[in-house]
Each structure stands twice: as C-alpha cells, then as structure tokens.
Amino acid sequence: MKQEYTISLFTEDHIGILGQITIILTRRQINIDSITASESAVKGVQLLTIVVKTTNEMVQKVARQMEKLVDVMKVFVHTSDQIIYQEIALFKVTTKGLMSGNVIDHIVRAHHARILEVSPEYIVLEKTGHKTEITELLTQLEPYGVLQFVRSGRVAITKQVKELNSYLKEMDEANRFKTEPTLN
Amino acid sequence: MKTEHEKEQATLELNGQEHITGSDALLQCLIEEGVDTIFGYPGGAIMPVYDKLMDYEDKLHHILTRHEQGAAHAAQAYAMVTGKPGICFATSGPGATNLVTGIANAFLDSVPVVFITAQVVSGLIGTDAFQETDIIGVSMPVTKWNCQVKKPQDIPETIAKAFYIAKSGRPGPVLIDITKDAQLEKLYFKYKKCNYIRSYNPHIPLHTKAIESAAIMINHAERPLILAGHGVLIAGAEDELKTFAEKTGIPVASTLLGLSGFPSNHRLFTGMLGMHGNYGPNLLTNEADLIIAIGMRFDDRVTGNLKKYAKKATIIHIEIDEAEINKNVIVDVEINNDAKEVLKYLITLVKENSFEKWIREFRICDKTEYEKVIKPETKPEKGELRMGEVVSRISELTKGEAIIVTDVGQNQMYAARYYKFSHPNSLVTSGGMGTMGFGLPAGIGAKIGRPDKPVVTFVGDGGFQMTIQELGTILQYNVPVKIIVLNNNYLGMVRQWQDMFFDKRYASTKLVNPDFVMIANAYNIPAKKVLKREDLKSSLEEMLASKGPYLLDIAIEKEGNVFPMVEPGSSVSEVRLTY
Secondary structure, eight states: OOEEEEEEEEEESOTTHHHHHHHHHHHTTOOEEEEEEEEOSSTTEEEEEEEEEEOHHHHHHHHHHHHHSTTEEEEEEEEGGGEEEEEEEEEEEEHHHHHSTTHHHHHHHHTTOEEEEEOSSEEEEEEEEOHHHHHHHHHHHGGGOEEEEEEOOOEEEESSOOOHHHHHHHHHHHHHTOOOOOOO | OOOHHHHHHHHHHHTTOOEEEHHHHHHHHHHHTTOOEEEEOOOGGGHHHHHHHGGGTTTOEEEEOSSHHHHHHHHHHHHHHHSSOEEEEEOSTHHHHTTHHHHHHHHHTTOOEEEEEEEOOGGGTTTTOTTOOOHHHHHGGGOSEEEEEOSGGGHHHHHHHHHHHHHSSSOOOEEEEEEHHHHHSEEEOOOOOOOOBTTBOOOOOOOHHHHHHHHHHHHHOSSEEEEEOHHHHHTTOHHHHHHHHHHHTOOEEEOTTTTTSSOTTOTTEEEEOSTTSOHHHHHHHTTOSEEEEESOOOOHHHHBSGGGSSTTOEEEEEOSOGGGTTTSSOOSEEEOSOHHHHHHHHHHHSOOOOOHHHHHHHHHHHHHHIIIIIHHHHSOOSSSOOHHHHHHHHHHHHTTOSEEEEOSSHHHHHHHHHOOOOSTTOEEOOOSSOOTTOHHHHHHHHHHHOTTSOEEEEEEHHHHTTSGGGHHHHHHHTOOOEEEEEEOSBOHHHHHHHHHHSTTOOTTOBOOOOOHHHHHHHTTOOEEEEOSHHHHHHHHHHHHHOSSOEEEEEEOOTTOOOOSBOOTTSBGGGOBSOO
C-alpha cells in the first residue's frame, strides 16, 4: 500500500549529491512531493528531507541505495506518525478584499497565521503547519484574491532520541576495526 | 582567508616538497598506488598528461587502444585477472563519452577501474566549449563515485580517495575528471593513501548473531544448496568456500560471474545457474529447503520468475552490499558482510555432514542433461561444427589452465557451460551489462594482466565486429591472445529468440561477413579458417602452440540454439532441455 514517507538524509556538503539522490528516485518512478536541503546541526553535514508517496518495500529499497552512495552518511525513513514536521507558506492577498469587515482578524486568529507586511495593495501572511492546514487556509483566502502563494518543503524532527552524532561515532568505531581492502 | 588546501600547500612549500605540475602529480599518484599499466587514448584536453607520460615510460606502461571503449574493457579485464584496479585514460568530450559503455559494464559487474578523463579548462566549463561534455553528470548513474578536479593541489587527495573507493566494499568504477588547467598548473606534491572516508564505511563489523542463526539452519537442513556468485572471487574466498562446502557436504551452484570460484570438476559442483545454466541447479533450486547465497544478487537471469522462485527454501543471503539484500528476493537471514569473513566464522560453527541422497538428484539431472544436450553439443559425429565441441576441445587441450574471455551471446553461454575452470578468476565475461564487443579488448587486457597464462577469447561474428579495430592494438603491442571466432553468420542469440518467440522471423540478424582471416592477416596476425570437424583439433593445437597472437575463424552450424533454457517469465524449474 502506498503512503507518505519522509526520507531524511545526512550527507557531505559536496556538489552533485542531490543529483545522485534524485537519480535513484527517478529510476524507480517515484515522484518527489517535497524536498528541503540545509546544513544540519553538525557543521559541514547537509540534511535533506524528501517526502515521497510509495510502498514500504520500495522506500526501504531506495533508502538502502541512497545510503550506499559514498557521500551519504546516514538515511532515515519515517512515516508521518514517527515525526514532528512542519511546512511554511506565505500568502500575498489583496488588502482591499481582506479589509472588508473583520475577516482578516478572524482568519489570522483561527489559523494561527502571522501578518508579515501590510501595504495599501497587499497583505503578506505567514502560516506554518501541516500541508492540509496550509491548503485549508489557502481555500479560505481564495475568495478575497490571492495574488501569490508559496509553500516550502517539509522539515521534520524525529520522535526517537538517537542523534546523528552517535551514528557518526559508531561509524568511526567500525572503521577502527578495518582491514586493508582485499581483492581476489 | 586561506582554505585548508592553501594552508597545506604553504606548509608543503616550507618543507621543501617538490613543485610539480598536476599531470606530473597524477602520474606519481598512480605509481604510489602500484599502477604499472594504463589503457587509454589521447586527445586535446588530456595532452599535458600524455606529455608527462613520456617521462615515466620505465614505470608506467601505456597501451594505446583503437577506441576508448576498448581501453575501458581492457582495463576492466586487467582488473579481473590481476586483482588490481584497472586504469583508463581518455580525453574530454567524445573521449569521455566513448567510455560510458565500459564504465557501465564495470559498474554492473563490480570491477574496480579508475577512469581518468580530461576536461576543458575550468574557465570554459559550462559554455559548451569545444569537446566539452558534462561527463560527471553523464557517468553519475554508472560510477560508484565520481569527482571533478579543477585545481592541481586537489589531485593527490582525489586520486587517493578514488583508489580507496574503487577497491573497497563492493568494488566498482570511479571517474576523475581533471581540467586542462589543473593538469598544467603546479602544486607542492605529497601523497598519502586514503583509508578512511567519514561518509563511507565499507568495513562492516561481523554480524555474528546472524551467522550463528545461519549455522543452526545449515546444521538442520536436509536439502541445502549453495549459490556462489562473483562476491566469492572478489572477497578472495575460494578456499573458504571449498572448505565450507566440503565440511558441510552441501552442493554448490554458481552464477555466470561466480564461475571459477569453485573448481568445475569438484564432486560437489553442480554447475551454472540461470537462463542457460545447467539442468540440475535450476530444477532443484525449487526443491531445496535451504539456500545459502554467497556474494550474488539474485539477478533476473538467475532467478527466472520470482513468484515461483525457491518457494520451499529458507534463504540465507551473505552479501557485502546492503542494497542488494531483499532487493529481488526476500530473504530469511541477512548477513551484510564480506563473504570471506563470514565463511571463516561459519566454518567453525557448522557440523560435518553429507547429503548423498540429495546430491544423487543432481547427478540424475546431470545424466539427463548429458544425454539430451551435452553429448550432442560436445561430441557430435555428423553435421556442421558446434560451439560446444569447440569450447570442450579447448577445455581439454588447455586442461583448465587458460583464462577464458568471452564476448556476449551464444559464444558466451557455450564458453561458460563447457569450459572446466580450475583456477579462480579464469573467466572474464560481461555479465550484468551483456556488452557485445567486450571480448576482443577484454582479451587484450587479460593477456597483458596475466602474460604467464594462455588467454583464449571466444567471440561471435557479430560482437567481434563491434570492436574489431582492437586488432590494431594486438598488432602494435604483439599481445599473444588467441582469438576464436565462433562464426555462424548470425547474431546467434537474438536469432535463437526470433526462432523461439518470434515465429522464426529473422529480422536483421543475418550477417554478411568479411573474410576474417584476411583481416587478421592485414594486421599481421596469423589466422586460419576451420570448416570441417576433422581439422578442428589440429587447428586448435596449432593455435595454442603458436607464440604470438592467433585467430581461428570457425564455421559453426548456422541455426544452433543454446539449451537448457529458462524462458523469460518461466520458473527455474520449468527449465527446457530441448526445443
């Protein structure tokens, strides 16, 4: 059964990593719902968060192929209930439309949105939350004239406690037992 | 602010290290890594490297092939027979793209080859300059790792990483793309081999618990079967496999690339698996109650229809590449480690045993296969010559001491089926990729890698003409490789499929060939045609006794088919012995 998975990849900060990762998804005909990339808590380590819809079997396979890439350190796969996650969206709405009555006040409060900028022509609202919540706000704002709308990819934090640092340490330790590579 | 590299360069300068060009540094790195042979082809962007190569003629032997693809295949074959990474040079643009088939071939068969391509000067990258190709982008899906170098001071570290990555874990090809300015500019040189990369850990601690559970299953199995793959040879685990099989008494079957990892004449050897493998191991895979898969990846050519594959068996998978485990076949015990390490431990845990009744089932199958397929193939009394008898005679005459190189198609299947291998790494073939044209350049690479061994290359008349220009390489370096053209004037394997699955409609598979003997002679290679059975043995003997290169063009029955065969979509137990 297909469902939503969040793949978190910790990688070296090298050129071309994203390409190597997306090739793996492309080969398996998996569409990327959203993607974010930024530096992680560890300096020099990038964190990529990719949301895909696929089967459990397939996500495990692609995760193993991603982890196999030389510049990828660790890959985690989570279902939505195993993580705390957010997206952020910005809305540019016509001031005229929104100022009639106390609509704006009501919408902002009800959706825990924030007003970032007000000008005679437009108002910029910010909303963080799950995709469905953002979509709901968009639907509500649409009658008032949405001039622009943009949403980010997902950022996620796991509910489990183990940190990347401990994995890095484990990898270091494993390497201490290393032997010379043997061939034939 | 100074970068790490700039600081290091400043220190090296203070320490009085040599100030040399990037090209010089590249070649010194290769020497440090123990390289003595390079296959390649020059061109504009790589000229600084080739220029420097003249200064290292005593240490680095460069083989100029006639096409970059030939260099790539030769380097792969060299790696397969020597156990050292193969090295291959090509220039930018078309030079680099001509390598791609060879890179992909090495990738699918897990062979360590370090490809060095040149790139246009760094200032021109991205401008569609003359002979500029984004080879990093092009080769990304078919290399284990690739990297572009734009500064000379990055060369030593990148080359060190390239060798470490190519050789360790599941080996594979790597590609380093060096801009022309990085080849020409100078650096203070110091080389340090790489043995650690933070994000890459090929040395996986032994999964002792999994191995212990595997041992219990092995000790309780009634119809166990070992499937040995290329991983056995890569890990150098041939002796461990033999000890393990002999102690437990478990029969061994091999994948195409696993051949020569276990002696063909061993009493426990049951033959090759897969589409044109032997009858017994295919049929009885589905009767086994335990499968011990070692260093193999359950390729579709091995498993046939997955829905009907080994359903009665518990499966233990010993495999160094975690991404291969549970990829095609869901297994019961995963042992994600090096085959040699696992077998060493496993041998101490298993009890001595024998499975005579179970092995008798294989022998019954062998008898059937012999009567229906092997005897008519290897000992025909009338009719035209058959591929099976040619390979069989070579096997007898070389007593299993030769290195066998094949092209792809029927010639490959016959060579794999009828040669009796007795030494590890004595088969060089294109397995995963199935690259026609592999045979001739691979034969050159194998002979250069192992000049002490007779090297016999089987090619079909189709594949031979895909890289026939490499006869020039044989001429130039007098490479004493023996070439056997199994000539049926057809693209035989495709024609067999047309025969079986496309109503005998032979679309574009008939070949009108040139006179291969005349072609060989033009390259100063002695050659002979064999048309009759009574001339076969003496011609093969003459070829094997000759000192230099030699070509035999053997006229084979036109419409011969390879059997047994597991048809596409069929189960391994539906293996067919006849048409």
